[in-house]
Amino acid sequence: MNRTKFFLSKQSWIWPYIGSLLIYVVISFLSEGGFNLKTLFLNMTLATFAFLLGVSEMLVITSGDGAIDMSVPYTVTLCAYISAAWLREGSVLAGILLIIAICVAVGLLNGVINVYFQVPAMIGTLAVGYILYTVVLEYSSNATVQPAPALTRFARIQVGGFSMLTVICIVFAVFMYFVMYRTKFGKELHATGQGHHIAYLAGINVRAILIPVFIASSLIAGATGILLGAYMNGSFQSMGDAYQMPAIAAALVGGTLVSGGKSSVIGTFGGVVMLTLLGTLITITRLSAGWRDIIQGAVIVLILAAAADPTAKRS
């Protein structure tokens, strides 16, 4: 018993999977044949976006100091609009370069504000996000909303039961796993997250870790924006907003330490699966939107209360 407890307290990524299993059981119990896998797969596809953004938040949170990237939803929206206008025959390359340039600029700005001016990341990125929102509002007033048909087709390809998006997700998860736990960058990122000053004294170039992290976060957000716009076959001004909180929640439920230094790609994936199953459950029970929010919030709190280590010291 004690051993199990110890294992669970160390391997916090397991909790969202346990939660998923429980919700799955409830779903099968409630639906009595009315439930079909199709709903689940549809929800899974939608979960792709939450996963991609969850990983980007995981990266930023792991860098420590309470950092969270609040500019993500605005980057998503902006890149969705731009992809609709530019990712068309004749301007694909220019479009991709433009989107990359925007994402790098946003990430760089976030990073510089945080690293060189020591503005807390949560607020610095929020301020940058506010500025981006104005850009979105101005740009979208007479912008193309619908992406090129080819792009939408690409996002909706099915590969033997799996959607294109799921495949992208899995490849991305494997790649991120490698980066986080096998590379020098990943190791130094986790070190930095445990204390910027400690990492500096251990010989790590902290700035060369933090700034790329913010840039990576923006790049992932940009890529998500392209896919989201393509999949939904259109863009709207607040399209990124709905993913911000679930993305952060997925990362944290999955075992990423909010104070930094510890991450889990598998856990983040589990968190996304759980939140998706929860969405499915609420859909089939036909509860009102209010109840959906309450249940979602309660599950997040419960999972975290269960996964929290009560013996941990407050810092």
Added chain:
Amino acid sequence: MLDIKSDGGNAEYLFRLNNIVKKFGHTVALDHMSLDMRAGEIIGLIGSNGAGKSTLMSVLTGVTEANEGDVELSGNLFQKERYSTAVARENGIACAYQEFSVCANLAVYENFAITVMDHRPFGKIGWRKEIAQVAKRTLDEVFPDSGINVRAKVTKLSIEQRQMVEICCAFATNGLKILILDEPTSSLTIDRITQFHAAIRRLRDTGVSVVYISHKLEEIISISTRIVVMRNGKKEREVLTDNTRIDDLVNLMGGQVSGKVAQSKESETTERIIEINNFSTRSLSNVNIHVTRGECVGISGLGGSGQRELLNEIYAAAKGKHDKNVTISGSAAFVSGDRQYEGIFKLWNIADNIIVSSLSKLSKLGVINKNASDSLAERWYDKLKFNAESKESIITNLSGGNQQKAIIGRGIAADASLIIFDDPTRGVDAGTKKEIYGILEEVCASGKSIIWYSTEDGEMLECDRVYVMKDGSVVEELVGEEISVENIVSSSFKKDAAASGGDRNKDAALGAKALNFFSNGSVMSIIVLALIWTLVSIFNKNANTRFGMTFLIGTALPLVFVAIGQMFIIGCGDINLGIGNAMGLVNVLAATVMASNLGLGLLAFAGFIAFYSAVAVLIHKRHIPSIVASLGMLSIWHGIALIGLPTPGGEAPKWLLSVFGTQTPLFPVQVYMCIIVAIISYWIAFRSKYGMILRGIGDNPLAVTKRGWSYLTAHVVTYVISSVFVICAGLAMTFVSKGADANASSTYGMMSIATILLGGCSFSGGNIEPVGVVAGALTISLISSMLTFMRISSNYRTAVIGIVLLMALICGQLLKKRGERA
């Protein structure tokens, strides 16, 4: 050495600890340890690191609950369940801790107040003055001429002064019977130690007993009447101090007797690794030093004479910071004795802690070679002889000395040509120290250079050359045979020893004062507010009329209230992302339940306060980070509000309309509301007694709880205060929108956080600025009105808020930096 024999228990004991057992996970920290004490005794408690001294004392002070055993105080037996910090306090037990437990954001006298005052929420009128006198009296008694202003914030004090405050807080405890001093002199200079020991003896004469824990055995022998030696959580030996020698104690503690003979090494090469000529910064003046290959150079002198700054500059130069006066050839590694904040990676095991500085040579194209890193960790794990289960043991499970070995291993494994040691043996036991000296010798023999700062003068005997520093400059260079404790001490006090750094800064004082004034958060945000208001009045002549103010300030009120609610939460070290949605729920309750029935509405609000505060209990009991808990709550508040009112609607209660429509002289009622909010929240935070506790908790929760205050209560009180302001915010929102919308308030969550930062509060808690926050909220709210008057598209509203926010925060940071430099 005279062993103590049991005297049959006739004498009256002040306290007895009986067969205490304490385990941390698998580690047994205390193994049936017993200790007793009579009035007027001074016990010297010694033992190597991890022997369990500090744990034993934290059991006695009630900070740690024992697994087995009981505590007897003045004849009353306490079972472990019934014992707490509060009980220990009532029985006159006070402790000055090794890691300071003063709240840096509080004034010196406020630290005394949380130590000596009773735990009722409100104090008598005039208590501040009274306590300030107590603080001054105690400081003058223990450390004459300490030069500490009791009304100054602790942040402004030097490390030595903080330790003096820490000690005096314990001295001032009401009804003091047992005083515990855990490494009390680690930051004190010799003069202060003499004053301090005299004060302890005077205290003893009044019947108070003292437990004195220290690694400095000379001090133990000079001050104590009885010495208890601990080893592996047990009592190894108990002796009377008379006729006990240091060597005997070292043997009992399990270390070898230091028999180091000063040896002079011939410098084989003259290749200089460090070359510093005429180097000056704001804390260093005209420093000239050099270190050659394979040399071990010590830096000594009184603590705070610029040694740490010098080491940091050397490290920064090696990391690429350019300065023409500092030349470092090759790379440098840094080994700090401040393991907690500069040393260990707490989440990692020993192996990762060792290899982290060697990642470049362990990886190819950015990918880590697992075998190579394992074998490197293995090599150092074996070489340094860790006292641990395996190299996969989590570092925090090790004792301080073993943690230090990992950091030293990391520094050496990195293959740097220079290793900087910043007091690496701080709080490390004699045995491990000896091992560390051996390692350092080997390092030099292998051709690496060492620069070594130590607070223990005796350690300098291990060096080839020693620079003695004073007031930021090098006053003496000792070579080979010249190195001795006497020489170091006499050079440390060279020239006019009384001169302090105070005079040097006098010229800069005026400028610093001005900077200080501007870097004060409230001032900054009031200036920004004045600027925005001027802009608004330029573009709209009606702004300064009664009607204009009613409108402009009125729409700002929800943000004013909610930001103050957030300020209290962030002030206690938490954060509430869901505060906007909580406010949205109040908005819905006010426009539906309360609009139809006042009594029912009040009941709903009471329920809201209870639920809101319950989150504090959850956060506290389960140790969930508040940011995550509030993220979940965000969803729950929103859900409840949606169920209550799925689509926008409802109406403002009649009484609310009349409250906001009250005719007041001079200015509309909204202006007075802002002023009242600022005054009330200022009073709570800075004038009330419990507000002081809340601020203290935000800065250093452990310091407050060690003094017997309940963290949980403080946490809940904070949330109750916050919830009241959230209710006000919701009501203001109801008035502004004349109805309710479950979604309308969501944006206030992040906006409130932005506002309190704009208002000058710090993000990490403890530092709150009620006036600044009110000004900040008005500023943010006025920005959109300003844009409207300037005929700028409302699309630009968020961007302008973002830019103002960034500019304010960046300016604040730059001013703060400038202020620190001056």
